[in-house]
Amino acid sequence: MKLTKEFLKDNNAYTELMVWFKKRFSCGEESEKVIAKLMLDGWFRQANWLLTRILDAKQNAEYAIYAAELALPIFERNRPGDDNAARMIKKIKKCLLNHSKKNQEEIRKANIFPSSATSLERIAWGVIETASNIMFVPSTDISYYAEGAAAYAGMAGGAAIENKIIKYGLSLIKEDKK
Numbered sequence: 001m002k003l004t005k006e007f008l009k010d011n012n013a014y015t016e017l018m019v020w021f022k023k024r025f026s027c028g029e030e031s032e033k034v035i036a037k038l039m040l041d042g043w044f045r046q047a048n049w050l051l052t053r054i055l056d057a058k059q060n061a062e063y064a065i066y067a068a069e070l071a072l073p074i075f076e077r078n079r080p081g082d083d084n085a086a087r088m089i090k091k092i093k094k095c096l097l098n099h100s101k102k103n104q105e106e107i108r109k110a111n112i113f114p115s116s117a118t119s120l121e122r123i124a125w126g127v128i129e130t131a132s133n134i135m136f137v138p139s140t141d142i143s144y145y146a147e148g149a150a151a152y153a154g155m156a157g158g159a160a161i162e163n164k165i166i167k168y169g170l171s172l173i174k175e176d177k178k
Contacts, residue, residue, distance in 0.1 A: 002029065048151060067153035094106070111132060
């Protein structure tokens with residue numbers, strides 16, 4: 001997909017992203033190239049925002065689930081024996097395949113946040129919970145939740161996780177082109 005200043009403006013891009021884009025690109029530029037350059041410049045937040053505006057609803061759900069899967073080891077490392085987060089992710093994946101009321105209810109029942117969680121555990125759980133919210137919102141709102149899930153995962157895991165998330169998002173774009 002070619003990105004333009006108009007696309008960014010129509011999607012209410014961050015002001016700093018608009019300025020950054022105008023300085024580097026004169027007209028339409030391939031989205032993958034723009035996102036790669038954002039990451040090279042250390043702008044995960046903007047790359048994440050942009051990706052979630054390019055992906056369709058299903059891809060955004062997959063993106064959020066991937067972020068949740070990356071946050072899962074952080075949660076499990078700090079809470080050995082607590083498999084609630086892993087069960088929640090399985091239920092989210094099941095609901096993505098079959099978006100039924102029954103599967104949505106299973107997600108609601110599995111959403112039991114541990115009361116004694118540390119800050120890092122809260123962030124990791126936030127990724128998973130944000131990914132689960134995708135199953136309950138209109139498709140027009142999914143990009144906001146996908147963006148949030150990826151941002152929380154980046155907060156929990158740092159630059160290594162951020163890079164994995166963006167690479168995965170780019171793979172969804174490339175897969176779509178096939």
